[in-house]
Amino acid sequence: MINKKQAFKIVTAMLIAAFAALPLTIQAQDTELFESVRSSDHYSLESMINNGMDIDQMDQSKNTALMVAAKIGDKLVVDALLDNNANPNITNSAGATALMIAAKYGHAHVVDRLLQHNADPLIQNHNGIRASRFAIAYGHDNVYRQLLDAEQDALKGDGELTRTTS
Structure with a gap:
């Protein structure tokens, strides 16, 4: 039987091993595209786009460069x-x-640009939450109103009440 002290040592060793491996995993998954977005390196980003890089590629959490930029x-x-x-x-x-x-981060100018490029305000995340709810939950009233208007326009346009992710 394992006592508490032995169990603590085992769990601690497992956590240390997991944290030691984490930076390598993240670095291995990171690409030039994501680095350019995170560092706001507009010149490198333009060069990659001009050279045909897949701008919708995803990181290990399935985030796109656009999500990071947002x-x-x-x-x-x-x-x-x-x-x-x-x-x-x-x-x-x-x-x-x-x-x-x-x-969520209250970037009204980004919300505006995304909506201009057909971002769907009716999509719900896995918990059934739309973008407008993120805005109000994080105290961004102006973004909330902007998204409510977009939701109403979308509902008038196609009659669909909700959209969920798969």
């Missing part, structure tokens, strides 16, 4: 990706879209 709120990066046909309706492993992420 979190950061860099208008030039968001514009470069959207102007080169980045898909704003791709969902990550939690079912979140770039629109939900921009709403």
